[in-house]
Amino acid sequence: MTSLDVPSGEPASVATPAPGDPRLARLSLNQRTTARWSVREAVEGCLRSGIPAIGLWREPVADTGLAKACRIIGASGLRVSSLCRGGFLTEPGAAAGSRAISSNQRAIEEAAALGARCLVMVVGGLPAGSRDLPDARRRVADRITELAAYAAERGVQLALEPMNPIFCADRGVLSTLSQTLDLAERFPVEQVGVTVDTFHVWWDPDVAAMIDRAGARIVACQVCDWITPLPADTLLSRGMMGDGHIDFRSLMTMLGRAGYAGDIEVEILNADVWAADPDAVVGTLIRRYVEHVLVA
Amino acid sequence: MTSLDVPSGEPASVATPAPGDPRLARLSLNQRTTARWSVREAVEGCLRSGIPAIGLWREPVADTGLAKACRIIGASGLRVSSLCRGGFLTEPGAAAGSRAISSNQRAIEEAAALGARCLVMVVGGLPAGSRDLPDARRRVADRITELAAYAAERGVQLALEPMNPIFCADRGVLSTLSQTLDLAERFPVEQVGVTVDTFHVWWDPDVAAMIDRAGARIVACQVCDWITPLPADTLLSRGMMGDGHIDFRSLMTMLGRAGYAGDIEVEILNADVWAADPDAVVGTLIRRYVEHVLVA
Numbered sequence: 396m397t398s399l400d401v402p403s404g405e406p407a408s409v410a411t412p413a414p415g416d417p418r419l420a421r422l423s424l425n426q427r428t429t430a431r432w433s434v435r436e437a438v439e440g441c442l443r444s445g446i447p448a449i450g451l452w453r454e455p456v457a458d459t460g461l462a463k464a465c466r467i468i469g470a471s472g473l474r475v476s477s478l479c480r481g482g483f484l485t486e487p488g489a490a491a492g493s494r495a496i497s498s499n500q501r502a503i504e505e506a507a508a509l510g511a512r513c514l515v516m517v518v519g520g521l522p523a524g525s526r527d528l529p530d531a532r533r534r535v536a537d538r539i540t541e542l543a544a545y546a547a548e549r550g551v552q553l554a555l556e557p558m559n560p561i562f563c564a565d566r567g568v569l570s571t572l573s574q575t576l577d578l579a580e581r582f583p584v585e586q587v588g589v590t591v592d593t594f595h596v597w598w599d600p601d602v603a604a605m606i607d608r609a610g611a612r613i614v615a616c617q618v619c620d621w622i623t624p625l626p627a628d629t630l631l632s633r634g635m636m637g638d639g640h641i642d643f644r645s646l647m648t649m650l651g652r653a654g655y656a657g658d659i660e661v662e663i664l665n666a667d668v669w670a671a672d673p674d675a676v677v678g679t680l681i682r683r684y685v686e687h688v689l690v691a
Numbered sequence: 692m693t694s695l696d697v698p699s700g701e702p703a704s705v706a707t708p709a710p711g712d713p714r715l716a717r718l719s720l721n722q723r724t725t726a727r728w729s730v731r732e733a734v735e736g737c738l739r740s741g742i743p744a745i746g747l748w749r750e751p752v753a754d755t756g757l758a759k760a761c762r763i764i765g766a767s768g769l770r771v772s773s774l775c776r777g778g779f780l781t782e783p784g785a786a787a788g789s790r791a792i793s794s795n796q797r798a799i800e801e802a803a804a805l806g807a808r809c810l811v812m813v814v815g816g817l818p819a820g821s822r823d824l825p826d827a828r829r830r831v832a833d834r835i836t837e838l839a840a841y842a843a844e845r846g847v848q849l850a851l852e853p854m855n856p857i858f859c860a861d862r863g864v865l866s867t868l869s870q871t872l873d874l875a876e877r878f879p880v881e882q883v884g885v886t887v888d889t890f891h892v893w894w895d896p897d898v899a900a901m902i903d904r905a906g907a908r909i910v911a912c913q914v915c916d917w918i919t920p921l922p923a924d925t926l927l928s929r930g931m932m933g934d935g936h937i938d939f940r941s942l943m944t945m946l947g948r949a950g951y952a953g954d955i956e957v958e959i960l961n962a963d964v965w966a967a968d969p970d971a972v973v974g975t976l977i978r979r980y981v982e983h984v985l986v987a
Contacts, residue, residue: 526938532896561857563894564936565919574896598859600828600870623861627923640860642822 409686411678414445418685423448423476425617425662426455428680429673434459436673438471444677448474450617450660451509453502465508476658477554477590477615478502478511484538485519485531485568492538499542506551512657513554513614514546515590520565531568536578543586554615555579556590559598561629572596572605579612588614591650592662594621594633597641606649613655617662618643618688626665633663636683643688651690659688705982707974710741714981719744719772721913721958722751724976725969730755732969734767740973744770746913746956747805749798761804772954773850773886773911774798774807780834781815781827781864788834795838802847808953809850809910810842811886816861827864832874839882850911851875852886855894857925868892868901875908884910887946888958890917890929893937902945909951913958914939914984922961929959932979939984947986955984 412418424446426437434455441449449468456464456478468475481502484495499514506514518535521528539553546553557575558567569575572589579587589612596602598621606613620639626632636643647659661680668676708714720742722733730751737745745764752760752774764771777798780791795810802810814831817824835849842849853871854863865871868885875883885908892898894917902909916935922928932939943955957976964972 521936526936528894528938559856560894561855561921564917570894570896598824598856598866600866621860625857625925629921640817640822642824 409682411682412445412685414443416445418689419445419681420447421657421659422446422681422684423450423474423658423660424677424680425450425477425479425660426452427479428661428663428668429676430669432673434464435467438467438473440673440677441473442471443674444681446677446681448476448658448660450477450479450662451475451511452479453505456505456509461505461508468509474658475509475511476660477513477515478506478509479662480515480517480556481542481553482517482556482567483519484535486522487525487530487534492534495538496541499538500545503542503546503549503551507549511551513552513588513590515615516553516555517558518555518567518569520563520568528563528568535568536581539578539582539587543582547583547586552585552614553587554590555587556592556615557595559595561632566630571599571601572609573601576605576609576612584611588612590615590617591646591655592617592619593641593643593646594619597621597646602646603649606646606653610653613650613653614657615660616650616655616657617660618684619661619663628666631664631666633665635663635665635668635679636661636687644690647688647690659684705978707978708741708981710739712741714985715741715977716743717953717955718742718977718980719746719770719954719956720973720976721746721773721775721956722748723775724957724959724964725972726965728969730760731763734763734769736969736973737769738767739970740977742973742977744772744954744956746773746775746958747771747807748775749801752801752805757801757804764805770954771805771807772956773809773811774802774805775958776811776813776852777838777849778813778852778863779815780831782818783821783826783830788830791834792837795834796841799838799842799845799847803845807847809848809884809886811850811852811911813852813854814863814865816859816864824859824864831864832877835874835878835883839878843879843882848881848910849883850886851883852888852911853891855891857928862926867895867897868905869897872901872905872908880907884908886911886913887942887951888913888915889937889939889942890915893917893942898942899945902942902949906949909946909949910953911956912946912951912953913956914980915957915959924962927960927962929961931959931961931964931975932957932983940986943984943986955980
């Protein structure tokens with residue numbers, strides 16, 4: 396189901412929209428989709444193709460240097476739809492807790508400097524050797540409590556990301572939007588919101604009701620497809636929109652009804668996508684976005 | 692994390708209980724765990740090791756012949772904790788629907804003939820080319836409605852199995868116990884119950900509340916572990932208890948509180964387990980069951 400490195404081989408049912416096309420007004424390139432591009436290259440790729448927003452990652456920002464990345468972003472005129480990522484809050488003990496809080500405080504400061512709409516929070520999986528899921532979830536709640544005000548004081552909203560249960564053990568113990576809202580709603584909305592990523596929530600029987608409940612808590616939206624057979628490395632198992640099973644338009648319609656009018660980030664962690672020419676990937680994702688995701 | 696083909700290499704923290712040990716009173720060998728054994732071999736393996744119950748699969752039963760399988764089971768004195776599996780109800784159209792109903796009626800008759808406690812229902816994933824998950828879920832409900840009375844008239848309870856969302860696209864569109872109970876509760880309990888499989892439900896933030904809600908609807912319990920990294924073939928990604936991240940005792944305690952006192956089937960679909968000597972696998976699973984699953 397992957398035709399990603401041969402974008403010209405796919406059915407050309409949609410012509411690539413040109414820069415300035417209003418259909419691209421809410422599209423954002425999550426930097427991880429074009430993983431081999433630096434911040435500057437990703438920004439230039441967005442500008443060449445008419446994508447008006449970018450989702451940044453901390454590691455390539457650090458590679459570029461924060462101050463320089465801020466200058467590149469500032470000069471580009473691109474919106475920063477999110478910074479990925481904070482989180483990893485589940486390790487037990489005071490020392491691990493302090494390290495996690497410090498690291499997230501740095502992430503919050505970076506998000507503020509970059510003018511990011513939010514900091515996406517991947518909360519972490521079970522600590523090594525632990526099978527105590529309720530305990531890990533309590534630790535997430537406690538540490539979000541420590542970070543929420545710090546973030547809001549710097550103008551950064553934390554965007555808790557529920558993750559597909561496939562990642563419950565090793566990435567994120569927040570597994571559903573319902574559970575994530577139970578936590579987010581303990582805080583003022585300007586402190587803690589949620590990320591809706593189609594890969595993580597598409598299967599949820601309650602997704603329509605929970606997107607409706609989320610309303611103004613939704614501060615980030617990420618899209619990629621669920622493909623089968625699932626690639627062997629589950630961390631790189633995301634598919635290009637249209638290659639898999641997700642009904643994006645239905646989910647986008649739910650988000651619209653809930654009042655979400657923000658950016659829609661394409662975030663695809665996939666070895667085949669990373670192996671392909673980034674400009675070709677961007678061309679494909681723009682067409683696929685228009686064809687499968689965009690709601691009129 | 693797999694030490695399955697060298698059971699003697701694992702820490703011998705528990706001596707293998709001998710046949711007749713009361714700690715094995717609720718243990719059941721799901722036949723798929725020792726996939727290369729015929730019905731007769733699996734029955735003999737249970738008798739040798741003191742496992743008092745077996746979960747059968749339709750395919751090996753057909754290989755043996757239903758009548759002969761019934762004689763083997765009858766003579767063994769083993770309980771049949773379940774027959775796996777009915778389901779696959781999501782294909783659209785009247786012809787596909789008729790085929791699915793017929794196949795499930797045969798499965799119900801086989802379960803009745805074998806004296807199985809229930810027929811485990813894996814309801815099926817998205818039809819080929821479809822992204823309409825609500826529609827597939829409606830079709831499951833409609834076809835369960837067609838089958839429920841037919842099953843109960845033959846003394847067979849349908850045991851709807853919520854499946855880990857990893858299988859939503861290609862195996863089972865019932866994704867949570869909550870959703871599965873919403874469907875099961877439309878029918879009398881003697882017609883439709885649920886299967887609780889630790890692999891499928893362990894991550895669910897609502898699992899405690901939903902097991903409590905399920906109560907007498909719980910007619911089958913299956914155990915295996917969630918291991919990381921997940922094996923490349925997701926259909927064979929189940930782990931031996933103790934090799935992964937699941938807190939079995941907590942889940943078994945919840946089941947006990949909900950009134951479930953039935954058999955606990957060990958069902959492990961895993962290429963390494965299948966490659967190992969079946970008697971060694973049975974020895975390992977008995978020890979691991981006592982060490983990780985059994986609640987005093």
